Amino acid sequence: MKYSDTAYEEMLEWLFTRFPSYQRVGNRAYKPGLDTMRQFISRLEDPQSGYNVIHVAGTNGKGSVSHMTASALACCNIKVGLYTSPHLLDFRERMKIIETGASGASYEMISKEEVFAFIESSQDFIENHNPSFFEITTAMALDWFRSRDVDMAVIECGLGGRLDSTNVVNPVLSVITNIGLEHCEYLGHTIEEIAREKAGIIKSGIPALVGESKSETRVIFERVAYEVGASELLFAEEVPQFLRLSPDEIDLKGDCQQLNLRTVSAILSLIESRGLLNIPEFGLDVERLRKGVSNAAKFTGLRGRWEILRESETNGGIPGKAPIVCDTAHNAHAMRWVREQIDKISCDYDNIFFIFGVVADKDVESIITYLPRDVHFILTNCRGERALPAVDLANLLSDHGINGRITTSVKQALEMADSLAGKDDLIFICGSNFIIAEVLELVCSM
Numbered sequence: 001m002k003y004s005d006t007a008y009e010e011m012l013e014w015l016f017t018r019f020p021s022y023q024r025v026g027n028r029a030y031k032p033g034l035d036t037m038r039q040f041i042s043r044l045e046d047p048q049s050g051y052n053v054i055h056v057a058g059t060n061g062k063g064s065v066s067h068m069t070a071s072a073l074a075c076c077n078i079k080v081g082l083y084t085s086p087h088l089l090d091f092r093e094r095m096k097i098i099e100t101g102a103s104g105a106s107y108e109m110i111s112k113e114e115v116f117a118f119i120e121s122s123q124d125f126i127e128n129h130n131p132s133f134f135e136i137t138t139a140m141a142l143d144w145f146r147s148r149d150v151d152m153a154v155i156e157c158g159l160g161g162r163l164d165s166t167n168v169v170n171p172v173l174s175v176i177t178n179i180g181l182e183h184c185e186y187l188g189h190t191i192e193e194i195a196r197e198k199a200g201i202i203k204s205g206i207p208a209l210v211g212e213s214k215s216e217t218r219v220i221f222e223r224v225a226y227e228v229g230a231s232e233l234l235f236a237e238e239v240p241q242f243l244r245l246s247p248d249e250i251d252l253k254g255d256c257q258q259l260n261l262r263t264v265s266a267i268l269s270l271i272e273s274r275g276l277l278n279i280p281e282f283g284l285d286v287e288r289l290r291k292g293v294s295n296a297a298k299f300t301g302l303r304g305r306w307e308i309l310r311e312s313e314t315n316g317g318i319p320g321k322a323p324i325v326c327d328t329a330h331n332a333h334a335m336r337w338v339r340e341q342i343d344k345i346s347c348d349y350d351n352i353f354f355i356f357g358v359v360a361d362k363d364v365e366s367i368i369t370y371l372p373r374d375v376h377f378i379l380t381n382c383r384g385e386r387a388l389p390a391v392d393l394a395n396l397l398s399d400h401g402i403n404g405r406i407t408t409s410v411k412q413a414l415e416m417a418d419s420l421a422g423k424d425d426l427i428f429i430c431g432s433n434f435i436i437a438e439v440l441e442l443v444c445s446m
Contacts, residue, residue: 162200180333
């Protein structure tokens with residue numbers, strides 16, 4: 001079939017319909033096991049073996065850590081492939097190449113033509129082996145990185161670790177950012193069980209780094225590292241800091257970035273001290289690394305991490321309008337960080353209007369536990385079959401003594417908040433990647 005924009009859109013819709021993503025349908029898309037993925041990359045002649053890989057798992061922070069690491073290394077003249085999920089606005093966000101540019105680094109998404117060509121060339125395998133959506137996109141990314149001759153790739157796990165489709169790579173470093181309760185139906189119902197699943201990315205003869213050390217998970221990581229024969233296991237707080245940066249100095253905002261910064265600094269320290277990257281004439285320059293980490297959102301195109309969508313009036317925003325901030329926090333572990341930050345900044349605003357919506361298959365009860373209390377809730381639901389209706393969400397919140405206005409769409413929620421909030425208030429939005437995706441589409445038109 002010949003490429004055209006129409007043919008691309010039709011092929012992408014076929015892909016989403018025939019092989020629905022976890023992002024769209026949740027449980028129905030989950031396919032455990034690595035057999036199909038191994039067959040897929042074998043057919044592609046193991047593209048992942050052609051470049052260095054840093055493999056990143058964890059409950060939260062793995063996206064930020066992956067983007068900051070890729071941006072930092074790209075600023076040191078390394079051609080970096082970056083594979084993350086889910087996407088917010090464009091499917092192609094999942095696969096990027098970050099390279100040194102005139103002002104530091106810049107990113108390039110996989111082109112529509114390249115997506116089209118991969119699906120068309122893999123059609124027989126896809127039809128005969130019925131891989132999951134995530135297996136298809138992972139194979140596509142690994143193959144694309146090889147075709148573009150990247151020096152290294154930062155690969156983010158999708159769900160879990162041990163049975164995740166990305167766990168076919170042989171990395172130079174395995175990274176686990178932190179552990180919290182998530183996807184319990186697949187990964188386990190205790191922190192220890194989830195830690196063991198995430199620890200499944202630890203490999204024989206390869207160093208492993210854990211971003212956050214807790215007594216109940218540390219013993220799990222130590223045991224798995226010993227069992228598989230990892231070359232060493234390190235914890236970020238015990239690794240000498242390679243970079244000295246505070247969250248105020250980076251364009252990825254939010255207090256949670258302090259922990260992510262420490263993890264990224266440890267990654268870069270290990271790359272330097274252990275000589276992990278097999279790249280000719282490679283060397284780390286601290287100032288370039290600092291520039292890459294400080295501008296990670298700009299250099300990689302990452303969105304939705306305590307992102308300011310509209311500035312306050314005093315900072316050049318729309319006169320009389322409240323600033324708007326959004327964050328992709330969507331589980332209890334992340335909401336705890338959000339609550340702490342909201343509590344800290346609440347004295348800076350007269351009112352905070354908190355737009356909140358979740359998907360139905362999340363542990364909503366646990367998320368509610370960490371919701372801030374001194375805010376005005378506007379409850380909503382996003383498009384798609386996974387969305388928890390705002391009415392049902394309101395009932396769950398009511399059981400915890402929380403009341404909120406109910407809306408039927410993200411657009412209505414945003415319009416309501418904008419009509420209620422004054423210039424000295426704040427509109428904050430979180431709870432689901434779907435909510436943030438719709439907000440990103442809408443704010444530009446406000």
